[in-house]
Amino acid sequence: xxxxxxxxxSNSAKGMKRSAIRELLKLTQRCDIISFAGGLPSPDSFPIxxxxxxxxxxxxxxxxQALQYGSTEGDNKLREILVNRYRKxxxxxxxxxxxxxxxxxxxxxxxxxxxxxxxxxxxCGLPSYLGALSAFSTYGAQMIGIRLDDxxxxxxLLEKELEQMKAKGEKPKFIYIIPDFxxxxxxxxxESRRLEIIAIARKYDVLIVEDSPYRxxxxxxxxxxxxxxxxxxxxxxxxxxxxxxxVPGFRMGWVVAHEDVIDKIVMAKQATDLCTSAYLQKIxxxxxxxxxxxxxxxxxxxxxxxxxxxxxxAFRKYMPQGVKWTEPEGGLxxxxxxxxxxNAEELFKIAIDQKVAFVLGSVFHCDGSGHNTMRLxxxxxxxxxxxxxxxxxxxxxxxxx
Amino acid sequence: xxxxxxxxxSNSAKGMKRSAIRELLKLTQRCDIISFAGGLPSPDSFPIxxxxxxxxxxxxxxxxQALQYGSTEGDNKLREILVNRYRKxxxxxxxxxxxxxxxxxxxxxxxxxxxxxxxxxxxCGLPSYLGALSAFSTYGAQMIGIRLDDxxxxxxLLEKELEQMKAKGEKPKFIYIIPDFxxxxxxxxxESRRLEIIAIARKYDVLIVEDSPYRxxxxxxxxxxxxxxxxxxxxxxxxxxxxxxxVPGFRMGWVVAHEDVIDKIVMAKQATDLCTSAYLQKIxxxxxxxxxxxxxxxxxxxxxxxxxxxxxxAFRKYMPQGVKWTEPEGGLxxxxxxxxxxNAEELFKIAIDQKVAFVLGSVFHCDGSGHNTMRLxxxxxxxxxxxxxxxxxxxxxxxxx
Numbered sequence: 191x192x193x194x195x196x197x198x199x200s201n202s203a204k205g206m207k208r209s210a211i212r213e214l215l216k217l218t219q220r221c222d223i224i225s226f227a228g229g230l231p232s233p234d235s236f237p238i239x240x241x242x243x244x245x246x247x248x249x250x251x252x253x254x255q256a257l258q259y260g261s262t263e264g265d266n267k268l269r270e271i272l273v274n275r276y277r278k279x280x281x282x283x284x285x286x287x288x289x290x291x292x293x294x295x296x297x298x299x300x301x302x303x304x305x306x307x308x309x310x311x312x313x314c315g316l317p318s319y320l321g322a323l324s325a326f327s328t329y330g331a332q333m334i335g336i337r338l339d340d341x342x343x344x345x346x347l348l349e350k351e352l353e354q355m356k357a358k359g360e361k362p363k364f365i366y367i368i369p370d371f372x373x374x375x376x377x378x379x380x381e382s383r384r385l386e387i388i389a390i391a392r393k394y395d396v397l398i399v400e401d402s403p404y405r406x407x408x409x410x411x412x413x414x415x416x417x418x419x420x421x422x423x424x425x426x427x428x429x430x431x432x433x434x435x436x437v438p439g440f441r442m443g444w445v446v447a448h449e450d451v452i453d454k455i456v457m458a459k460q461a462t463d464l465c466t467s468a469y470l471q472k473i474x475x476x477x478x479x480x481x482x483x484x485x486x487x488x489x490x491x492x493x494x495x496x497x498x499x500x501x502x503x504a505f506r507k508y509m510p511q512g513v514k515w516t517e518p519e520g521g522l523x524x525x526x527x528x529x530x531x532x533n534a535e536e537l538f539k540i541a542i543d544q545k546v547a548f549v550l551g552s553v554f555h556c557d558g559s560g561h562n563t564m565r566l567x568x569x570x571x572x573x574x575x576x577x578x579x580x581x582x583x584x585x586x587x588x589x590x591x
Numbered sequence: 592x593x594x595x596x597x598x599x600x601s602n603s604a605k606g607m608k609r610s611a612i613r614e615l616l617k618l619t620q621r622c623d624i625i626s627f628a629g630g631l632p633s634p635d636s637f638p639i640x641x642x643x644x645x646x647x648x649x650x651x652x653x654x655x656q657a658l659q660y661g662s663t664e665g666d667n668k669l670r671e672i673l674v675n676r677y678r679k680x681x682x683x684x685x686x687x688x689x690x691x692x693x694x695x696x697x698x699x700x701x702x703x704x705x706x707x708x709x710x711x712x713x714x715c716g717l718p719s720y721l722g723a724l725s726a727f728s729t730y731g732a733q734m735i736g737i738r739l740d741d742x743x744x745x746x747x748l749l750e751k752e753l754e755q756m757k758a759k760g761e762k763p764k765f766i767y768i769i770p771d772f773x774x775x776x777x778x779x780x781x782e783s784r785r786l787e788i789i790a791i792a793r794k795y796d797v798l799i800v801e802d803s804p805y806r807x808x809x810x811x812x813x814x815x816x817x818x819x820x821x822x823x824x825x826x827x828x829x830x831x832x833x834x835x836x837x838v839p840g841f842r843m844g845w846v847v848a849h850e851d852v853i854d855k856i857v858m859a860k861q862a863t864d865l866c867t868s869a870y871l872q873k874i875x876x877x878x879x880x881x882x883x884x885x886x887x888x889x890x891x892x893x894x895x896x897x898x899x900x901x902x903x904x905a906f907r908k909y910m911p912q913g914v915k916w917t918e919p920e921g922g923l924x925x926x927x928x929x930x931x932x933x934n935a936e937e938l939f940k941i942a943i944d945q946k947v948a949f950v951l952g953s954v955f956h957c958d959g960s961g962h963n964t965m966r967l968x969x970x971x972x973x974x975x976x977x978x979x980x981x982x983x984x985x986x987x988x989x990x991x992x
Contacts, residue, residue: 191825191849192796198764199855200730203705206858233655241658245646254634257642257840292693292842292864299863303729304604324862328704329601363599395593424592439658439870441693448592454600457607461725462700462863463693467871469840 201308202328224579225547226566229373229522232497235490236437240482241473248472260468262460264290264444268475272430272444281419286449289456292466294403294431294443297455298322300462301364301399301427301445302329304454311362313351313396315343317525317554317563319373322366322401333556334362340516342379343367345386352394364397364427369417370405371521374554374565378519381414388421400428404521406435406487409495411519424448432474434522435487440470494522500573501566504580510588515566522569525551528562528587535561537590544589546582602709603729625980626948627967630774630923633898636891637838641883642874649873661869663861665691665845669876673831673845682820687850690857693867695804695832695844698856699723701863702765702800702828702846703730705855712763714752714797716744718926718955718964720774723767723802734957735763741917743780744768746787753795765798765828770818771806772922775955775966779920782815789822801829805922807836807888810896812920825849833875835923836888841871895923901974902967905981911989916967923970926952929963929988936962938991945990947983 192198248256263269269285276283291297298321306312308330314323316335323333336347348365355361367387369379379387391398400417418428424447431443445455459465477483498518505515512529526548528534534550541547551563568576593599649657664670670686677684692698699722707713709731715724717736724734737748749766756762768788770780780788792799801818819829825848832844846856860866878884899919906916913930927949929935935951942948952964967984969977 191851192798195849195851198706198798200704200706200708200711202708203855203859206705206855206862208858208861228660230660233659236654236658238650238654238658241654242647242650245650246643249639249643249646253637253639253642257637257639257838258634259629259631259834259839295865296863303601304607305599305601307601307603310601321862321865328859328862397593397599433660437658437870438660439868441864441866441868448596450592450596454604454607457609458604458729460609461607461722461729462697463842464696464722465842467840467842467868469838470868470871 202330205327223542223545223547224571224575224582226568226571226579227547227549228567228570230567230570231434231438231490231522232493232569234493235486237477237482237486240477244473244476244480247476248469252472256469256472258468260465260471262456262465264466265468265471265475268471271475271478276446279419281416282422283446287452288444288446289452289459290466290471291443291445291459292463293433293438293441294401294429295321295325296459296462297429297443297445298325298401299328300455300458302326302331303458305363306331311355311360312364312366313348313362314366314556315368315372315375316557317374317551317560318366318556319368319401320553323554323556326366331363335556338372338375338377340377341383342369342372342377343387345383345390348387349390352390352396356394361394362396364399365391366399366401367417368401370402370414371407371518371523373404373521374523374525374549374551376516376518376521376524378414381420384414384417384420388417388425391425392423398426400426402428403431403434407491407494407522408520409491409498418446427451435490436474436477436483440474442466442470442474494569497568497571497573497576501568501576501580504577508581508584510584510591513587522567524566524568526564526566530562532562532590534564537586540589541583541586544582544586546579546586548583603731606728624943624946624948625972625976625983627969627972627980628948628950629968629971631968631971632835632839632891632923633894633970636887636894638878638883638887641878645874645877645881648877649870653873657870657873659869661866661872663857663866665867666869666872666876669872672876672879677847680820682817683823684847688853689845689847690853690860691867691872692844692846692860693864694834694839694842695802695830696722696726697860697863698830698844698846699726699802700729701856701859703727703732704859706764707732712756712761713765713767714749714763715767715957716769716773716776717958718775718952718961719767719957720769720802721954724955724957727767732764736957739773739776739778741778742784743770743773743778744788746784746791749788750791753791753797757795762795763797765800766792767800767802768818769802771803771815772808772919772924774805774922775924775926775950775952777917777919777922777925779815782821785815785818785821789818789826792826793824799827801827803829804832804835808892808895808923809921810892810899819847828852836891837875837878837884841875843867843871843875895970898969898972898974898977902969902977902981905978909982909985911985911992914988923968924966925969927965927967931963933963933991935965938987941990942984942987945983945987947980947987949984
């Protein structure tokens, strides 16, 4: 080995940490633990029989193309299907506005790759999805957190921040927002707030990255139009993924944006993995064409609604006074806030003893705040485990109190 | 759209160009053109029937795990299989030394991510695989090219370069080498040269990145031990891939290295795509377990040998005096050198008129040299097309002469 390996690593690698969540997940994989820690879809939702049928069909009918290198932009059929779904919703795009990525996480890597120089500022919610924060940090982004209220990112604080930056001659590279069933907060941004934030982004001439992994998992209430659609001027870059509405094991996502942005993403992707698996893209395309996607999505929604309801009912039944939680209209997560004087990290140890696990809310806060918060996933465990887990968690909280 | 999108792009994105090869490929996809331009395996080698069988088996027997998120390190079974293959060859590694990547191209992105700060120097062959040069450049690497002779990278020139750098207090981050059936040159480095280069790397305390996508595609002659094995001290990082010995459409590769390097690669991969498709990894693992891998590899080798021989015979038959070519013992490519006064770019236009295509050798030269060289692929077209294509190419060369 070279004499001082550490000195050879890049500045970015020197700052890398293993994902707190993924490492925690390893701790919580003991089979007697009820884990609300992951962000995993329920395996009950995986369309195994349909995939057997389609896998064989793809190999039989288009095996030579499916197993070969594909184009960096993605499979044309799949891109057309996705574009047509957006167009049906009234979003005015063509296939030139869409590139397939190796799941959303790749998009979260390519976006800073094409926009961020070390030291550049990026605005995100307090809290925000950890995988995005990690990806942005890898490129040396300096994250500026803006608090959420019950409508998502606060527009007044965002404008104040942008105004202060402007006074110093600065501008962030983009604003990162998860408007639907936010990870980790479970909050959905109403149209009025979306419009406010878009107006601010336009006023200060800043791009918005709209991360939208859960939007189609709505259990109740009216679907909100995407920020991409509400803007319509190319200020918004939208990230979609099949991981939560189909299967994560296919690693398949996409980016919708102005063609000049897509063009750079395609170039960056060429040097990153050349192309996403053509085999899996062709399976996904047929899955849509056969109507399986819409059929199964309905089933996933119904099953997650029941699981969420079970968790919320258990909260009401077992949680001591002073504990607050969000009540998401969809998605996979809700967010729990302990009284200010309590510490979720200490609670975590007690909870593991009680055989229940969660993720510390603090890991989602780029400023290190959120000591008394935690994220709970309600999609992976069964309805009964959700009830029993909340009971155990409430006992742990009472013990800590 | 923001008022000046170009000003928002990162320095790295501002320098991005679409891959010359992938763009050329689009031009050469006219069905009447015999294209030696791509680096594509032959679709005849794709084990479609076996994959139908195994895809169904994986979905049936381990569907829930296959379709879920996997670990960043990769599927344990597949890692064990790969490690055991190396161990059987006498390479002393454990699964802690191996991580699965989303094909080799991802490894070529993760390596500079963990080692390269903008302006850092990286040494490569003249010529070298374009996808590596592009990936390294994305991170701001300054590429230093070292000429090859018929044994691969020249050790004397390498040492001279390292000595000059040392005099200036500089050191490259790593030396990038493709020792077996080099892309694009088709040259294999004998053990003596490998040992020389390893000794130099140790003397100057520099890492070696050994890119090894073709090593198992040997048509004749003795297999050479990998530089990883010859070194044995952790100076070498080896990249492997399933793309040329199984199918490219699975996007599956791996890195073998010292555990501290693997550890950083795993962290970098977490922020890049979380994990490689568990479904495809489980299919690949079963493909090895059933003995299909070794069976098919033999078939691929036999078929490519015939195609290479056809191309070489046609060269001898049709090429005018003054044209030279390499005679690779394996892999997918050979390299052709025109007389010094000729220009491959001008020839390209004549060749397209003659309905034959190749890749300009200059794109593989980080210093812009190689104006009179070209890379030819012999694996994708049929034996007959290889013969006819060389005939057309020779006619184009004669016309230009």
